[in-house]
Ligand SMILES: C=C(O[C@@H]1C=C(C(=O)O)C=C[C@H]1O)C(=O)O
C-alpha cells in the first residue's frame with residue numbers, strides 16, 4: 001500500500017493517457033478480510049459487494065465522483081450521463097457502484113435517492129485469490145493538484161482491518177410491522193379478487209418489520225454474520241454516512257453482462273427447508289408440483305423473455321424450473337440467457353428488466369400503481385437494483401432480503417408474490433420465513 005501512496009504525482013497520472021478518469025492499481029500480497037477492513041475505515045461512502053459465485057469481492061471507500069438523484073430522475077438523462085461518464089476513460093477496470101430505488105417515480109430514502117452511483121476513491125478488490133488496491137482519480141471535475149491532494153489524503157486515512165466483534169444479539173424493545181396482519185389480509189384479498197386478478201395476475205406485496213433496538217449495531221458486522229449463514233447469495237452494502245446503512249444478502253440476480261452476453265433468471269416461488277434430507281426433498285418436490293408457485297415463477301420467466309426480445313439477437317430460457325436452496329427456504333429458479341444486440345447499454349437493460357414481476361408484478365405499471373397506493377410504507381431501495389457497471393461487464397442484484405440500519409432501529413424487508421390461489425396467512429408466513437436467517441442473527445429466541 002505504501003507503493004501506491006508514493007506514486008500519485010501529476011506527471012505519472014496524466015502523461016500516459018488522455019483519459020480524464022484514471023485508475024492506479026497495486027497488487028496486495030496478503031489476503032485481507034474485506035468486510036473487516038471496510039468496518040475499520042472512517043471514510044464515507046463505504047460500499048461492499050460480493051458476487052453470488054464468490055469470485056469477486058470489493059470493499060470501497062470515499063468517492064471520486066458521485067451521481068445522486070434525490071428529487072426526480074429522468075431515465076433517459078440517467079443513461080446519457082452514464083454514456084458521457086464512460087467516455088472519460090478507456091480503462092476496462094473502472095467501475096461505478098450504486099443502485100436504483102424500487103419505484104423511481106416517487107420519493108426515496110434520503111442519501112440513497114431514487115438512484116445513486118459512485119466512482120469510489122479507493123477500492124480493495126479480491127478477484128479469486130488475488131487482492132489489489134485501486135485508487136480512482138477524476139480529472140474531469142478537479143484540477144490535477146486538488147484531485148491528487150484529495151486522493152493522497154484519502155490514502156493517508158486508510159486504517160488496517162480490525163477483527164470484527166463476534167456476533168451478539170440485540171436487545172429488542174419493540175417490533176412494528178407495516179402493513180400489520182389485518183391490512184395484509186385485506187390487500188391479499190384485493191389482489192386475489194377474480195375481477196382484479198384477471199387484469200393484474202400478480203402483485204408482489206411486501207412489509208417492513210421495524211425492530212426498535214437499544215444498541216448501536218455495526219452494519220458490517222451484521223453483514224459479515226449474514227454472509228456466513230447464507231452462502232448462496234449476493235452480499236452487498238451501501239453506507240453513505242455514519243447513521244444509515246443498507247445491507248442485503250440477496251439470492252436474486254437481476255443481470256450479469258459480459259460484453260454482449262447476458263445472464264438473468266426467474267427466481268420466484270418459495271417453500272421452507274426440511275429438518276432432514278428426506279423432508280427437504282419432499283418439500284422441494286411439492287414446490288415443483290405446486291400450481292400457485294409454478295405460476296409465480298412462470299409469469300416472471302415470460303415477462304423477462306418478452307422484454308429482452310427487442311434488445312437481443314437471441315433469448316433462451318429454461319422450460320422447467322429447478323430448486324434453488326438457501327439456509328431457511330428454497331425457491332423455484334429458471335436460468336435465462338440472451339445475446340444482446342450490438343450497442344445495448346446497461347441502463348437500457350436496467351430499465352427494461354427492473355422491476356421484474358419477481359418483486360413488482362404484472363402488468364408492471366398496474367402492479368406498481370397498486371403497491372404505490374396501497375402498501376402504506378416507502379420501499380426506497382428495498383427491491384431496487386444494486387450492483388456495478390463498467391464498459392465490458394456489469395452485474396446487478398435485486399435488493400431483497402435486505403435491511404436498513406438506522407440509530408435505534410433496524411428495518412427488515414420481505415415480500416411475497418400474490419397470485420390467484422394465494423392465501424393471506426400462508427403468504428404472511430412466507431414473509432416470516434424469508435426473514436428467518438437475519439432474525440436468527442439479530443435476536444435471541
Ligand atoms: C420479494 C421477495 O422475494 C421474491 C418473492 C418470492 C415469492 O413470493 O415466492 C420469491 C423470491 C423473490 O422473487 C422478498 O424476499 O422480499
Ligand SMILES: [Mg+2]
Pocket residue numbers: 268269270296416417430
Ligand atoms: Mg411466493
